[in-house]
Amino acid sequence: MKELTVKETAKRLLEAGDAYILIHRSPDGDCIGSGYALATALRSMGKRAKVLCNDAIPERYNFMLPKEDTADDFEPDIIISVDVADEKLFGESLLEKYAGKTDLCIDHHISNTGYAKELCLDGKAAAACQVVYEILKEMGTCITRKIAICLYTGIATDTGCFMYDNVSPRTLRIAAEIMEQHKDIPYAIINRNMFIVKSMGRMKLDKILIEQLESYIDGKCMLVCITKELMEKYSIDESELEGIAGFPLQVEGVQVGIVLKEREDNVFRISMRSADNVNVSEICQKFGGGGHAKAAGCCIESTAEEAKKMLVDAVMKGMQK
Numbered sequence: 001m002k003e004l005t006v007k008e009t010a011k012r013l014l015e016a017g018d019a020y021i022l023i024h025r026s027p028d029g030d031c032i033g034s035g036y037a038l039a040t041a042l043r044s045m046g047k048r049a050k051v052l053c054n055d056a057i058p059e060r061y062n063f064m065l066p067k068e069d070t071a072d073d074f075e076p077d078i079i080i081s082v083d084v085a086d087e088k089l090f091g092e093s094l095l096e097k098y099a100g101k102t103d104l105c106i107d108h109h110i111s112n113t114g115y116a117k118e119l120c121l122d123g124k125a126a127a128a129c130q131v132v133y134e135i136l137k138e139m140g141t142c143i144t145r146k147i148a149i150c151l152y153t154g155i156a157t158d159t160g161c162f163m164y165d166n167v168s169p170r171t172l173r174i175a176a177e178i179m180e181q182h183k184d185i186p187y188a189i190i191n192r193n194m195f196i197v198k199s200m201g202r203m204k205l206d207k208i209l210i211e212q213l214e215s216y217i218d219g220k221c222m223l224v225c226i227t228k229e230l231m232e233k234y235s236i237d238e239s240e241l242e243g244i245a246g247f248p249l250q251v252e253g254v255q256v257g258i259v260l261k262e263r264e265d266n267v268f269r270i271s272m273r274s275a276d277n278v279n280v281s282e283i284c285q286k287f288g289g290g291g292h293a294k295a296a297g298c299c300i301e302s303t304a305e306e307a308k309k310m311l312v313d314a315v316m317k318g319m320q321k
């Protein structure tokens, strides 16, 4: 694996031909934004570019997608991944085809495993979209309205609407540059749709989640476990679960919030969030996962009770550091 600077990455992309752009499973605003911003930029240069994802893009992000997206396959000259810290996060269908084949990865996760041949990593960037913005500027790409919408949304969603401590002066300057260039984008409406508006189903789910909250370590660790049984009982749709990782952390006094989602029988996907000092990336790495210091994830195969115990134990150790 070779690390590239923004400048070198820009050069690499200018020289490359048609591209496949891979984003992570359970796609979020940042990977969708960085993937489509890059694809749109490459297309404007006459290259073919296609964004590939293991899962369908949730409807609420439809406004970011190009109106006519390429459906046709082609032989890519370069395979790029954006916002994907670990190959495992491609999800099964992409992993099957592209494991070990990523030529260039553009990312902002300090935990990036270095699976790509070349890596442009800025661990201080708030979002992959922030890195893509720098690269596009370096390439001399015109930040069109469509690209601006993608980049703004990616940065807004990965920073909790400019609230998390990954926000730097640079993050705000990029957002400001985008806003200056495109005064007609409805930023407040995007923010509202990304952060305030919930479906009625989700509203009802929040009520169920409140009832399911479990408190550990004198209320410093709050956990919610969403089993398949619970999903079926309340007919909860998978799409309603988006963004619930921060839910337990809303409770006063909680330092670490954990959400367990049962994917298959006794297979749990874990999201962990930290309010302040505890490094949840380190904790999740113990279970083969990773992420950021304040937002990380992993997967555990065991019963719910065992998974909870292992996680709470690991959090307790993490708090003593």
Ligand SMILES: [Mn+2]
Binding pocket: 030, 031, 083, 108, 126, 127, 128, 158
């Ligand atoms: Mn991201």
